[in-house]
Amino acid sequence: xxxxxxxxxxxxxxxxxxxxxxxxxxxxxxxxxxxxxxxxxxxxxxxxxxxxxxxxxxxxxxxxxxxxxxxxxxxxxxxxxxxxxxxxxxxxxxxxxxxxxxxxxxxxxxxxxxxxxxxxxxxxxxxxxxxxxxxxxxxxxxxxxxxxxxxxxxxxxxxxxxxxxxxxxxxxxxxxxxxxxxxxxxxxxxxxxxxxxxxxxxxxxxxxxxxxxxxxxxxxxxxxxxxxxxxxxxxxxxxxxxxxxxxxxxxxxxxxxxxxxxxxxxxxxxxxxxxxxxxxxxxxxxxxxxxxxxxxxxxxxxxxxxxxxxxxxxxxxxx
Ligand code: ATP
Ligand code: MG
Numbered sequence: 001x002x003x004x005x006x007x008x009x010x011x012x013x014x015x016x017x018x019x020x021x022x023x024x025x026x027x028x029x030x031x032x033x034x035x036x037x038x039x040x041x042x043x044x045x046x047x048x049x050x051x052x053x054x055x056x057x058x059x060x061x062x063x064x065x066x067x068x069x070x071x072x073x074x075x076x077x078x079x080x081x082x083x084x085x086x087x088x089x090x091x092x093x094x095x096x097x098x099x100x101x102x103x104x105x106x107x108x109x110x111x112x113x114x115x116x117x118x119x120x121x122x123x124x125x126x127x128x129x130x131x132x133x134x135x136x137x138x139x140x141x142x143x144x145x146x147x148x149x150x151x152x153x154x155x156x157x158x159x160x161x162x163x164x165x166x167x168x169x170x171x172x173x174x175x176x177x178x179x180x181x182x183x184x185x186x187x188x189x190x191x192x193x194x195x196x197x198x199x200x201x202x203x204x205x206x207x208x209x210x211x212x213x214x215x216x217x218x219x220x221x222x223x224x225x226x227x228x229x230x231x232x233x234x235x236x237x238x239x240x241x242x243x244x245x246x247x248x249x250x251x252x253x254x255x256x257x258x259x260x261x262x263x264x265x266x267x268x269x270x271x272x273x274x275x276x277x278x279x280x281x282x283x284x285x286x287x288x289x290x291x292x293x294x295x296x297x298x299x300x301x302x303x304x305x306x307x308x309x310x311x312x313x314x315x316x317x318x319x
Contacts, residue, residue, distance in 0.1 A: 001057070001059065001083045001085055001129075002059075002128065002129055002130065002131040002132040002133070003057040003058050003059030003083050003129075003132065003133070004056045004057050004058070004132055004133065004134040004135070004278070005044070005047050005048075005051065005056060005057070005058045005059070005133075005134060005135045005137070005274060005275075005278070006058075006059050006060070006061065006129070006130065006133055006135070006136050006137070006156070006160070007040045007041075007043050007044040007047075007058075007060055007061075007136070007137040007138075007139070008040060008060065008061035008062060008120055008124070008125075008138075008142060008149075008152060008153065008156055009038065009039070009040035009041075009061075009062060009120055009139050009141065009142025009145065009149055009152075009153070010038040010039070010040060010041070010062065010096055010114070010117035010118065010120070010141060010142060010145050010149070011036075011037075011038045011040075011041045011060075011062045011063070011064050011070075011073050011087065011095070011096065011116075011117060012037045012038040012041070012073070012095070012096035012097060012098050012117050013033060013034035013035060013036060013037060013069040013072055013073060013095060013096070013097055013098075014033060014034070014035045014036075014037035014097075014098045014099075014100050014263070014302070014303050015031045015032070015033035015034055015035075015097065015098070015099050015100070016031060016032050016033055016035065016099075016100045016101075016102065016261075016263075016301075016302070017029065017030075017031055017032075017099075017100065017101045017102065018030045018031060018032045020102055020103055020104050021103050021104055022101060023101065024099060024101050024109060024111055031099065032301070034069050034072050034097075035302040035303055035304070036072055036073040036076040036077070036302075036303070036304050037073075037098060037263075037264070037302075037303040037304065038062070038073070038096065038117060038141075039139045039141045039142075039172070039174055039264075039267045040060070040062065040137070040139045040141070040142050040267075041060065041062070041073060041077065041304075042264040042267035042268060042271075042303050042304050043137055043139065043172070043267045043268075043270050043271045044058050044059075044060045044077065044082050044137075044271065045076065045077055045080050045082060045268075045271070045304050046267065046268040046269075046270070046271025046272055046293060046297075046304075046305070047137075047270075047271035047272070047274055047275055048077070048080045048081040048082045048271075049080050049081070049271075049305075049306075049307070049308060049309065050271060050272045050275040050289075050293065050309050050312065051081075051275045051278075052081060052308075052309060053309050054275060054278070054279050056134070056275065056278055056279075057081075057083065057132075058081065058082045058083065059082065059083035059084075059085070059086060059129065060077060060082050060083070060084060060086065060087055061086045061087070061120060061124050061125065061129070061152070061156070062086075062087050062088070062117075062120050062124075063087070063088045063089075063090050063093070063116040063117070063119040063120055063124070064087060064088075064089055064090070064095045064096075064116050065089070065090060065091075065093045065094040065095040065115055065116045066089050066090070066091045067094055067095055069094070069095035069097065070089060070095040070116070073095070074087060076304060086124065086126070086129055088119075088124060090116045090119055093115045093116035093119060094113070094115040094116065095115055095116055095117070096112075096113065096114050096115045096116060096117025096118070097112070097113045097115065098110050098111070098112045098113075099111040099112075100263065102261065102262075102263070106262070108263070114145060114146070117145060118145040118146035118148070118149055119146070119148065119149075120142070120146075120148065120149045120152045121148040121149070121151070121152055122148070122151045122152050122155045124152055125152055125155045125156050125159060127159055127162075127163070130156075130159050130160050130163040130164075131163055133160050133163055133164050133167050134164070134167065134168060134278055135167065135168040135169075135170060135274050135277075135278060136156055136157060136160040136167060136168075136169050136170075137169075137170045137171075137172070137270065137271075137274060138153050138156075138157065138169065138170070138171045138172075138192050139172050139174055139267070140171075140172060140173040140174045140175035140185070140189065140205075141174050141175070143175070143188045143189065143192065144175055144179065144180055144185075144188065150188060153192065154191055154192075157169060157191070157192065157195050161195065167197075168197045168198060168274070168277065168278070169192070169195045169196050169197050169198075170196070170197065170198040170199075170200060170270065170273075170274055171189075171192050171193065171196040171198070171199050171200065171227075172200045172201070172266065172267065172270050173185075173189055173193075173199070173201050173205045173208075173209055174202075174205065174266065174267075175188075175189070175205065175208075177208060182208055185208060185209070186209065186211075189209060193209070193222075193225060193226070193227075194226065196226065196227045197227060197228050197229070198227060198228065198229045198231065198273070198274070198277065199222055199227040199229070199230045199231065200231045200233065200266075200269070200270050200273065201219075201222070201230070201231075201232060201233070202232075202233050202234075202266060203215035203218075203232060203233075203234065206218040206219050206222060206230070206232060209222060210222050215232060216232075216240075216249070219232050219240070219242045219249065220242060220247060222242075223242045223243070223244070223247065228243065228244070229241060229242065229243050229283075230242040230243075231273060231287070231290075232249070233266050233269055233294075234254070235254070235262070235265075236254050236256075236259070237253070237254050238251070238252050238253045238254030238255075238287070238291045239251075239252050239254075239269070239287050239290065239291060240252070241283050241286075241287050243283065246283070250283055250284060250287065252284060252287035252288055252291060253291070254291050254294070254295060255291055255292055255295035255315060255319055257295045257296070257298060257299050258299060259298045259299070260298065260299055260300060260301050261298065261300065261301045261302065262297075262298045263302070263303045264297055264302075264303035264304060264305075265294045265297045265298050266294070267303075268293050268294055268297040268304075268305060269290045269291070269293055269294035269297075270290075271293070272289050272290040272292075272293035272294075272312070273286055273287075273289075273290040275289075276289045276290065288316055289312065289316065292312045292315045292316045292319075293305075293307075293312055295315065296311065296312060296315060
């Protein structure tokens with residue numbers, strides 16, 4: 001199996017506070033879970049669910065522990081059509097766990113035990129696996145979780161480009177200044193940015209990477225650094241796509257839905273965007289499709305959604 005869309009990095013389960021604004025320190029308050037998670041895993045699950053009608057295959061490279069939490073994530077990815085043959089089971093570690101507390105002001109607090117999630121290494125990158133590659137997606141979180149995971153990402157880019165000079169490298173710089181210094185974020189992102197075809201930042205991430213206080217100006221500056229597209233994710237307001245033909249950006253409005261849980265919306269959006277792009281759609285259509293997938297995600301509790309491509313089309317037609 002050599003998939004068309006590959007992503008690599010951390011696989012986790014998330015254990016989430018059942019109610020918003022419930023501090024992790026409150027003794028006895030309840031959590032819900034485990035939910036399959038990890039930004040790269042959310043991406044590939046979304047890409048896989050959305051790509052079934054386009055004959056595009058998906059695969060993941062990462063590491064889980066030999067436990068039920070690992071099984072939970074493997075089962076979800078497999079049932080949604082992701083090739084899991086390159087997900088290694090490490091007997092010496094537990095599957096990564098993130099305890100997540102979500103607040104009404106939109107902020108989140110994680111308590112994180114990386115376990116096997118940071119164990120992805122350059123040795124996990126097998127050249128043959130990349131022989132049909134069309135898109136390699138890199139997540140900033142996989143660059144920051146460990147040095148070996150970062151080196152694996154850099155190696156994957158090199159191999160993907162060797163195997164297919166036209167490969168699309170997409171990059172979601174989901175790096176948080178609370179966790180890493182901005183200088184470090186810029187340094188570790190540079191080798192990826194230099195090879196990026198489609199950059200998918202949030203406003204804060206664009207500002208941080210470009211060193212500019214306005215998200216719009218930051219995206220324009222980032223576009224000049226080489227990507228073909230810069231796709232600014234704007235929460236309920238949808239997205240704006242910057243390209244060399246549309247340097248002022250094409251604004252695509254979001255869908256009105258009731259937000260139950262925004263976890264994973266950005267990663268799910270990325271997966272859909274890549275599928276629309278590989279399907280050869282125009283930018284407006286791709287943006288609308290990705291917005292619809294992001295909107296359906298926020299309507300459900302937990303980091304990964306279950307909805308099908310047909311359900312996404314239904315939402316798009318209803319607007
Ligand atoms: P993440 O925290 O998952 O990394 P992000 O900042 O990368 O998120 P967001 O902009 O929050 O990404 O969400 C991604 C996309 O999901 C948005 O561009 C939009 O299309 C959709 N979306 C997010 N929140 C909402 C919402 N409340 N209503 C409708 N659509 C939403
Ligand atoms: Mg994000």
